[in-house]
Amino acid sequence: MRKILFALALCMAVVCSCGEKSRENTDSSEISAVSETEYQRIVNDYEDGILVGQWKDEQASIMVFNEDGSVDAVMDVSSFMHFTEQGTLILDTNEIASDFVRYDGSVVDVSYTNEETNEKVQLIYLERKDSPDEKNLNGRYKFTGGTLFDSLSANLGIKGDSSLDFIINGEECLISVNNSCSYSQDGDILDFKGDNPPFKTQEHGDCYFVLDGDKLTIYSDFENKKSVFEKIK
Numbered sequence: 276m277r278k279i280l281f282a283l284a285l286c287m288a289v290v291c292s293c294g295e296k297s298r299e300n301t302d303s304s305e306i307s308a309v310s311e312t313e314y315q316r317i318v319n320d321y322e323d324g325i326l327v328g329q330w331k332d333e334q335a336s337i338m339v340f341n342e343d344g345s346v347d348a349v350m351d352v353s354s355f356m357h358f359t360e361q362g363t364l365i366l367d368t369n370e371i372a373s374d375f376v377r378y379d380g381s382v383v384d385v386s387y388t389n390e391e392t393n394e395k396v397q398l399i400y401l402e403r404k405d406s407p408d409e410k411n412l413n414g415r416y417k418f419t420g421g422t423l424f425d426s427l428s429a430n431l432g433i434k435g436d437s438s439l440d441f442i443i444n445g446e447e448c449l450i451s452v453n454n455s456c457s458y459s460q461d462g463d464i465l466d467f468k469g470d471n472p473p474f475k476t477q478e479h480g481d482c483y484f485v486l487d488g489d490k491l492t493i494y495s496d497f498e499n500k501k502s503v504f505e506k507i508k
C-alpha cells in the first residue's frame with residue numbers, strides 16, 4: 276500500500292514540476308539570449324486579466340488563473356484512483372471494498388485495519404465543500420487527512436495558503452492544488468512566484484504568452500519551454 280501511495284505522489288509531483296534549472300545557475304549568456312529573443316518577437320499589449328479562467332494543456336492538466344492573482348493546478352488522477360458506482364475505491368491495481376469507505380453525505384472517510392498490527396489506518400479523509408448529498412459521492416471536497424493526503428502534501432509542497440481539493444464526478448477524480456503559486460501579467464509578460472510555479476521566471480520578459488482565440492501558448496526562454504493550452508471555462 277505504501278509503495279502505491281508513493282508512486283501516485285511521485286507522478287503528481289512530476290506533473291507539477293517546474294524543472295531543475297535554478298535561477299542562480301543562469302549565466303549572463305543565457306540572459307543575453309533571452310533578451311535578444313524578446314526584442315525579435317512580436318509584442319502583444321494584452322489587457323490586464325485576460326488570462327483569468329481555466330486552461331487545459333495537452334496532458335489534460337488544468338491551470339486556473341484567478342482574479343486575485345493566484346494560480347490553481349488541477350490534475351486528472353482517474354487512471355490512478357477513482358470511486359466506482361458500488362462505492363469501492365480503485366487505487367492503482369488495488370480495490371478498497373465499500374466496507375472501508377464511510378460516507379454520510381458530507382464526509383468521505385476511507386480507513387482499513389492493518390492485518391499485521393491490527394491498527395486502524397486512515398487512507399483518505401474528505402470534507403464536502405458544497406451542499407450535503409447522501410445519494411452519491413459526486414461533488415467537491417476539501418482534502419484534509421489520511422496517509423494519501425500526507426504523501427501528496429509532502430511531494431507537492433503544500434504549505435501556507437496552499438490547499439488540496441478532491442473533485443469526484445462519477446468515475447472521474449480530479450485533485451486541485453489551490454493557490455499553488457501566484458502570477459502577475461504586464462501586457463504579454465508573465466511572472467510566476469511561489470513554491471510550485473508552472474514556469475520559472477526572472478522578471479525581465481523571459482516568459483511571455485500569445486493568444487489565438489481560445490488557444491494560449493506560453494513561452495519560457497529561461498527554460499527553453501513552450502506549452503499550449505485551450506480555454507475550457
